[in-house]
Amino acid sequence: MDYRKLYSEIMILPVWDTHNHLDGSKYLCAQSFWDIVHYFWFVRELEGVGYPWVAEAMEMPKKERAEAFAKAFDIGRNTYWNQSLRQMLKDLWDVEITDSKSILEADERIAETGQRRGWAREVCERFSINTITVNRISDNGLQDMEDIVCIMGGCRLPGARQLQEIQKSSDQLTIIKQEAVKIKSHLVDLFNKGFHVLRVQPPTGVDIPELQKSGNKIEDIDEYLKHYLFRILDENKAHLQIFLGMEAPAEDYEPRTKAHRHYAVNDTRRIADIHDIFDMYSQCTFEIINAAQLSNLDIVQAARIYPNVVPGGLWWFNFRASTYKETMQYRLEALPATRCTLPASDARCIEWCYCKTHLVKRLLADFLWDRLERGWLDHELAIYVAREWLYDAAARFYRGLK
Numbered sequence: 001m002d003y004r005k006l007y008s009e010i011m012i013l014p015v016w017d018t019h020n021h022l023d024g025s026k027y028l029c030a031q032s033f034w035d036i037v038h039y040f041w042f043v044r045e046l047e048g049v050g051y052p053w054v055a056e057a058m059e060m061p062k063k064e065r066a067e068a069f070a071k072a073f074d075i076g077r078n079t080y081w082n083q084s085l086r087q088m089l090k091d092l093w094d095v096e097i098t099d100s101k102s103i104l105e106a107d108e109r110i111a112e113t114g115q116r117r118g119w120a121r122e123v124c125e126r127f128s129i130n131t132i133t134v135n136r137i138s139d140n141g142l143q144d145m146e147d148i149v150c151i152m153g154g155c156r157l158p159g160a161r162q163l164q165e166i167q168k169s170s171d172q173l174t175i176i177k178q179e180a181v182k183i184k185s186h187l188v189d190l191f192n193k194g195f196h197v198l199r200v201q202p203p204t205g206v207d208i209p210e211l212q213k214s215g216n217k218i219e220d221i222d223e224y225l226k227h228y229l230f231r232i233l234d235e236n237k238a239h240l241q242i243f244l245g246m247e248a249p250a251e252d253y254e255p256r257t258k259a260h261r262h263y264a265v266n267d268t269r270r271i272a273d274i275h276d277i278f279d280m281y282s283q284c285t286f287e288i289i290n291a292a293q294l295s296n297l298d299i300v301q302a303a304r305i306y307p308n309v310v311p312g313g314l315w316w317f318n319f320r321a322s323t324y325k326e327t328m329q330y331r332l333e334a335l336p337a338t339r340c341t342l343p344a345s346d347a348r349c350i351e352w353c354y355c356k357t358h359l360v361k362r363l364l365a366d367f368l369w370d371r372l373e374r375g376w377l378d379h380e381l382a383i384y385v386a387r388e389w390l391y392d393a394a395a396r397f398y399r400g401l402k
């Protein structure tokens with residue numbers, strides 16, 4: 001048994017990508033080099049070493065932009081994302097980025113594959129990405145991928161502005177009841193169409209506010225409707241994706257820079273505070289996609305208590321080698337492999353789905369090899385864990401086979 005053997009076996013295991021933003025209405029495959037490298041989460045590494053903010057970069061002549069990119073990309077060559085991106089450019093377009101010329105060459109090749117029918121499927125096949133979970137399918141773009149797409153439902157509750165409008169009314173209760181009817185009919189429609197996986201945000205606590213005809217607080221209206229929604233989800237045994245650990249800065253502050261200012265929050269009470277919700281809606285499964293490093297262990301602990309808690313993908317700031325390896329150990333040592341999902345690419349184009357899947361598979365191979373060498377696993381067990389985390393567990397949850 002050697003590392004290369006385990007690595008190659010993991011590379012061909014099927015993958016269920018549990019979260020991304022592919023929809024085909026804009027583009028499914030990257031249409032240019034810039035569609036890939038300006039991925040909002042990657043480009044920060046370059047902006048930090050002198051590459052202009054994306055909007056400004058796009059106004060520069062292509063050659064000048066390519067020069068600025070080559071310089072920043074070279075400075076940042078130590079990061080894992082930088083290395084993964086280089087690997088992908090080599091694998092998919094046989095280009096090595098060394099200077100502006102190679103960038104313009106990559107740009108041409110990417111423009112060609114962007115128009116090539118079947119390219120998205122080909123990219124998925126490279127790493128056995130068998131299923132991608134998307135938020136919606138637009139009228140074009142994903143039709144010929146239907147067999148590998150899993151569509152997730154959603155339910156939009158009244159947002160901040162709408163809640164303010166409701167609060168201004170002298171008969172809040174009537175409007176709130178109308179909103180509840182809309183929620184119910186939307187969900188009934190989804191369940192009738194066979195959806196049972198939804199992306200939603202949970203209520204804050206277990207107390208359901210008793211609303212009055214008027215004078216209710218915005219937080220109480222919001223909480224009431226969330227509980228209304230969750231009662232229906234519970235009755236229908238829905239599988240829920242919930243996203244935790246990320247916050248946005250206050251909207252009333254006028255930023256001086258064009259930096260992407262969302263950040264991860266390591267709130268040490270975040271998971272403990274929703275334990276009651278896991279219990280209250282015990283017929284739902286809660287797949288937690290998490291951006292905050294310090295919640296990774298708490299999520300595994302919650303899954304040891306509640307059979308309906310599913311540790312899921314690592315998201316945004318949590319998508320890094322150190323947190324993956326740490327999280328893999330938390331999960332391996334304490335939870336049956338069938339209880340966790342792992343890949344959540346958050347990709348905006350199919351190529352990032354490839355890039356991130358490659359990184360996750362590589363980290364998984366490293367992690368399992370290390371455990372194997374130390375005698376905690378044998379080869380068969382390592383592959384069983386990898387198979388469950390990459391695909392099988394998600395397939396059961398998403399197909400409603402708990």
Ligand SMILES: [Zn+2]
Pocket residue numbers: 019020021346
């Ligand atoms: Zn996302």
